Every structure is written in C-alpha cells, then in structure tokens.
Amino acid sequence: MPPDPIQLDRDHLWHPFTQQQDWVEEEPLMIVAAEGSQLIDSEGRRYIDGVSSLWCNVHGHRHTGIDAALREQLDRVAHSTMLGLSHPGAAELAARLVELAPPGLSRVFYSESGSTATEIALKMAFQYQRQRGGQHARRSSFVHLRDSYHGDTIGSVSVGGIDLFHSTYRPLLFRTHAAEPGDAADLERVLAVHEEEIAAVIVEPLVQGAAGMLLHPPGYLRAARELCDRYGVLLICDEVATGFGRTGTMFACEQEDVAPDLLCLAKGLSGGYLPLAATLSSERIYEGFLGAPQERRTFFHGHTYTGNPLACAAALANLDAFEQEETLARLQPKIELLAERLEWLAAMPEVREVRQRGFMVGIDLGEHDPDLRLGHRVALEARRRGAVIRPLGDVVVLMPPLAISELELARLVDVVAESIEEACPAGIVASRTGGAELGSPSAAREDGDPVPMTSPAREAA
Numbered sequence: 279m280p281p282d283p284i285q286l287d288r289d290h291l292w293h294p295f296t297q298q299q300d301w302v303e304e305e306p307l308m309i310v311a312a313e314g315s316q317l318i319d320s321e322g323r324r325y326i327d328g329v330s331s332l333w334c335n336v337h338g339h340r341h342t343g344i345d346a347a348l349r350e351q352l353d354r355v356a357h358s359t360m361l362g363l364s365h366p367g368a369a370e371l372a373a374r375l376v377e378l379a380p381p382g383l384s385r386v387f388y389s390e391s392g393s394t395a396t397e398i399a400l401k402m403a404f405q406y407q408r409q410r411g412g413q414h415a416r417r418s419s420f421v422h423l424r425d426s427y428h429g430d431t432i433g434s435v436s437v438g439g440i441d442l443f444h445s446t447y448r449p450l451l452f453r454t455h456a457a458e459p460g461d462a463a464d465l466e467r468v469l470a471v472h473e474e475e476i477a478a479v480i481v482e483p484l485v486q487g488a489a490g491m492l493l494h495p496p497g498y499l500r501a502a503r504e505l506c507d508r509y510g511v512l513l514i515c516d517e518v519a520t521g522f523g524r525t526g527t528m529f530a531c532e533q534e535d536v537a538p539d540l541l542c543l544a545k546g547l548s549g550g551y552l553p554l555a556a557t558l559s560s561e562r563i564y565e566g567f568l569g570a571p572q573e574r575r576t577f578f579h580g581h582t583y584t585g586n587p588l589a590c591a592a593a594l595a596n597l598d599a600f601e602q603e604e605t606l607a608r609l610q611p612k613i614e615l616l617a618e619r620l621e622w623l624a625a626m627p628e629v630r631e632v633r634q635r636g637f638m639v640g641i642d643l644g645e646h647d648p649d650l651r652l653g654h655r656v657a658l659e660a661r662r663r664g665a666v667i668r669p670l671g672d673v674v675v676l677m678p679p680l681a682i683s684e685l686e687l688a689r690l691v692d693v694v695a696e697s698i699e700e701a702c703p704a705g706i707v708a709s710r711t712g713g714a715e716l717g718s719p720s721a722a723r724e725d726g727d728p729v730p731m732t733s734p735a736r737e738a739a
C-alpha cells in the first residue's frame with residue numbers, strides 16, 4: 279500500500295503561518311487537481327478557489343495557453359542561470375512589463391517571491407542613495423506604513439508593521455519609521471522629522487492586503503508620490519498583491535496616475551503558476567549602478583532561480599491571456615456583481631464592515647475573543663459547502679481568480695454568507711470586544727491570522 283499522504287504530512291511537514299499543534303488535530307485538505315477556478319481534493323470533491331491559491335491565480339488552473347507555453351518551454355530548457363547568461367523569455371518578458379508598467383520604469387530585475395521583490399527594492403534604494411554620495415549617502419532608513427506587510431525576509435520584515443508576524447524578529451531588524459496608513463499629513467510629519475536619513479517610502483498602493491484589506495482614501499497614493507518628490511526620497515510601490523488586475527486595473531498605481539521609482543511584482547505575474555517576481559526600476563536608479571567594476575557600484579544580488587525560463591514562459595502566456603481574453607474588460611461587470619452581492623452580505627448582523635476594491639474583499643466580522651477563531655470557523659464551514667477561503671483573523675478574505683465565472687462568483691458569496699451564519703454562535707454580535715473604528719487596520723494574532731485592533735500602539739523597529 280502506498281503511504282498515506284495525510285500521515286506523511288503530519289509526520290514530516292511544517293506548514294507556513296500555521297500553528298502545527300492545531301494543524302495535526304484537523305483533517306487536512308489534500309488538493310490533487312484543479313480546473314478553472316476550482317480545486318479538486320483527493321476524494322474528488324470540488325471547491326471554488328476563493329482566494330486564488332493565496333492571491334496569485336489569475337486565469338484559472340490548467341489554463342490551456344499557459345499549460346502549452348510551459349510544455350513548449352520544457353522541450354527547450356527548464357532552467358539556466360541569469361548570472362552571466364540570458365534567455366529570450368526573460369528579455370521579452372522584461373520588455374512587456376516595461377510597456378505595461380507606469381511610465382519611467384525601464385529596468386526589470388527578477389527574483390522568485392514577493393518578499394524578495396521588496397527586499398531587492400529596499401537594497402536598490404539604499405545602495406542607490408549611497409552611490410549618489412554627498413548628503414544622500416546618509417539616506418539609509420525607510421518609511422513604511424503601520425500594519426503594512428511586504429514579506430517574510432529580514433529586510434521586508436523590517437518594513438512590516440504587523441506586530442505578531444514581525445515583533446519577534448525586532449532585534450534582527452534595521453531601523454525604520456512608521457506612518458499612519460492612508461494619512462498623508464502623518465507621512466509628511468515623518469518625512470519632515472527624518473528628511474535627511476530617508477532613502478525611500480514603501481507602500482502597498484490602494485489596499486493593504488494582509489492588514490485585512492485596509493483601503494486607503496482616494497488621493498493618498500498621489501499625495502505620497504508628491505511628498506516623496508518634495509522631500510527627495512524614492513517611492514517603492516509594492517504591487518505584489520494588487521498587481522495584475524486585482525484592483526480592477528492592471529496595476530493599482532494607474533488609478534492615481536502614479537509612477538513609483540521602484541515597483542515590486544510577484545504573485546499574479548506568472549498567472550499563479552510558478553514562483554516569479556520582478557522589481558522594476560527607473561532608468562535614473564539603474565544608471566546609479568553603472569561604473570567600472572573596480573568602482574564597486576554593482577548590485578551584488580541574485581538568486582539561483584532568478585528569471586527561471588519556465589516561470590518566464592508562464593508569465594508571457596499569462597500576459598497573452600490578458601490581451602486575448604480581454605481579462606480586464608471582462609472583469610468590470612464581475613466587480614459590479616461582486617459589489618451587489620456583498621451589499622446584502624454587509625447587512626448581516628454578524629458582519630461589521632465589508633471592504634472591497636476590485637476583486638480584493640475583506641469581510642470584517644469585528645473583534646472577538648481570539649480563542650473563538652471565528653474566521654477559521656467560517657473557513658471550515660465554507661469548505662464544507664465547496665469553497666476554499668483563508669481568513670486574516672476575523673476578516674474573511676475573498677480574492678477569486680479574475681477569470682472566475684459569474685455563476686461561481688455568486689455561489690462563492692452565497693457560500694460565505696451561509697458559512698458566516700453557521701459559524702457565528704448565538705450572541706456573537708453582542709460579544710464583540712473592543713471598539714475598533716470601521717476600516718481600522720488589523721494586527722495579527724497567534725494562529726497567524728491578523729485581527730482588527732483598537733489602538734495600534736506599534737513603533738517601528
């Protein structure tokens with residue numbers, strides 16, 4: 279008999295953002311196949327992929343065009359290095375990303391995850407300022423927003439603002455300054471105080487995803503750009519979550535006509551197929567690294583699988599699908615449908631607030647006793663009803679593939695509404711703790727999922 283994969287999982291695996299003590303008590307869902315917007319488990323049951331396999335799937339699973347592109351690439355070469363060599367897929371993809379990205383971003387540096395895309399942007403900003411010399415060389419610190427999330431490597435954690443995820447590592451982190459999310463006056467205050475030591479400001483444009491789908495007020499991103507220009511600091515936009523159509527446009531930056539100095543992309547870049555990330559930079563930053571080798575202006579950074587040919591082939595096919603399937607045009611009525619269906623969900627007594635920007639949705643159940651694990655209970659109920667979702671604490675997140683059908687989308691919202699009703703015990707509304715303001719940022723709690731927090735009294739590391 280072949281070994282039982284569930285037993286092997288329990289005996290040997292260590293899952294990300296997971297309290298293993300709880301994990302081994304529950305029945306894990308083993309995904310063995312997928313089709314379109316649905317995942318299929320080892321028993322043949324189907325589930326709507328309500329969070330796009332952690333916010334990355336775009337055109338569905340087993341997409342004909344992406345599958346074919348990967349097979350073709352496999353017949354050529356699966357991997358060759360970008361250190362000292364190049365390949366056509368990486369070059370073509372770079373050119374297409376430059377064309378799609380906000381104006382002025384002309385160079386593409388590859389890596390494999392959202393964390394590395396932001397890590398690279400931070401290192402580039404730091405080294406660029408150093409190499410400018412004079413008073414710029416003192417610009418060695420960063421401004422980030424409270425409740426921000428930019429990944430799990432030490433640099434990206436340094437600019438993170440979610441206490442549970444990040445505070446343990448504080449002794450390892452570099453110094454940063456925190457500004458209030460969505461508050462341009464506060465950003466200005468921080469910049470004015472620390473003006474001469476700031477290399478860059480890093481933001482998640484429009485939506486702070488891991489904070490619980492926290493929405494910035496209109497005009498904030500534009501104001502952040504203007505402040506960066508006024509204080510002579512770089513703007514890094516982390517579009518790892520918001521990029522590739524999630525907010526309704528290819529990139530969230532477009533909605534406020536903002537071009538950052540550095541742009542971080544990952545997740546949806548390969549359509550949700552393979553690990554691929556890109557950090558795009560302006561020509562001005564790129565040129566700051568040019569010089570004779572002995573000048574030591576080189577960017578000494580690069581991973582083994584940087585710009586992997588298979589991943590680039592998937593990304594190119596993903597971009598083709600955006601064009602051929604008119605993904606963004608066809609998304610707009612689905613965004614409206616989603617908004618309509620969420621309206622009545624928002625009226626449920628168990629729901630405190632619904633936050634939506636395009637296909638990014640946070641259904642906030644309010645602050646409850648963490649031991650209830652309300653968001654987790656909703657996810658388990660949804661699973662029973664045929665949808666896979668993953669909450670952020672007591673914020674139920676919906677972020678389906680852009681290619682989901684209208685029928686599946688409507689079903690997903692229905693499943694979530696039923697699951698909330700079922701998971702919330704009687705008296706749950708009255709038992710809400712704290713008085714967090716609507717739309718307030720969230721903080722994380724022990725099971726790795728953030729919950730709304732009343733007074734985020736967190737100082738940057």
Ligand SMILES: Cc1ncc(COP(=O)(O)O)c(C=O)c1O
Nearest residue numbers: 391392393427428429487518519
């Ligand atoms: C805005 C943002 N930046 C960075 C990351 C990290 O990406 P990855 O998990 O690919 O390292 C995430 C992940 O959710 C994210 O939402």
